[in-house]
Amino acid sequence: MQSHMMTPPTKHDPANIFTVAEQFRSADKMLNLMLRQELTYEGHPVPFDVSIPMVTCAAFALELYLKCLISMETGDRPPNTHDYVRLFGLLHNDSKTAIRNYFDKNSGDTVTVIKRAFEQSGRPAPTVDFDYVLSVSRRAFPIARYLYEGVPAEQGWVAETIMEGARRTILKRFPHWEKARLVSPLVVRTGP
Numbered sequence: 522m523q524s525h526m527m528t529p530p531t532k533h534d535p536a537n538i539f540t541v542a543e544q545f546r547s548a549d550k551m552l553n554l555m556l557r558q559e560l561t562y563e564g565h566p567v568p569f570d571v572s573i574p575m576v577t578c579a580a581f582a583l584e585l586y587l588k589c590l591i592s593m594e595t596g597d598r599p600p601n602t603h604d605y606v607r608l609f610g611l612l613h614n615d616s617k618t619a620i621r622n623y624f625d626k627n628s629g630d631t632v633t634v635i636k637r638a639f640e641q642s643g644r645p646a647p648t649v650d651f652d653y654v655l656s657v658s659r660r661a662f663p664i665a666r667y668l669y670e671g672v673p674a675e676q677g678w679v680a681e682t683i684m685e686g687a688r689r690t691i692l693k694r695f696p697h698w699e700k701a702r703l704v705s706p707l708v709v710r711t712g713p
Contacts, residue, residue: 533598535589539691540701542585546688549579573668576678580661583680584608586687590616593694605680606659616690623686624651631682654679 552575555567587608588599594613602608609617632649635657639646647653658680664672692699 533592535593536698538585538589538592539698542582542589545578545582549575573665577665579684580665580678583684584662589691603662604659605655609655619690620686621651623689624682628682631679635679655683
């Protein structure tokens with residue numbers, strides 16, 4: 522495994538943003554395994570609910586993937602916002618199209634879950650498409666962080682497919698980033 526010392530990274534370096542997003546996505550995936558009891562905690566089933574930390578990690582990963590794309594496309598620092606609708610709106614059209622296309626091809630489970638939730642509550646389901654999912658999830662990160670304050674109506678986290686689409690859009694441009702790991706604020710490790 523190679524380590525590369527870097528000068529202190531700028532806050533808007535897309536590679537650094539991506540690498541941190543990957544860490545939060547990986548934490549989401551690991552917590553998901555723990556929640557399903559496919560991964561244990563000190564050799565025992567997880568003794569606590571990890572669903573909110575899981576959502577928080579996934580939601581922050583999406584925010585960082587969008588900010589990575591913005592930084593890649595503009596060369597500037599991404600805006601200081603957690604609003605996915607605003608961040609998505611700042612992307613170039615080719616990125617927007619790639620993420621939407623990924624969602625359209627892979628969102629069947631998400632659409633089914635949302636429609637079922639409306640059905641079970643006795644309310645008619647809205648049109649569940651990319652814009653709906655992005656809008657419902659637009660503030661998922663701050664909502665998850667401050668869950669004790671309550672969840673506003675029809676807001677939360679349903680954007681896993683959008684997160685994966687943003688990630689794949691980045692990796693199509695920089696496939697070698699998939700193996701990069703941030704091991705400290707100054708060292709990026711590439712390779713196995």
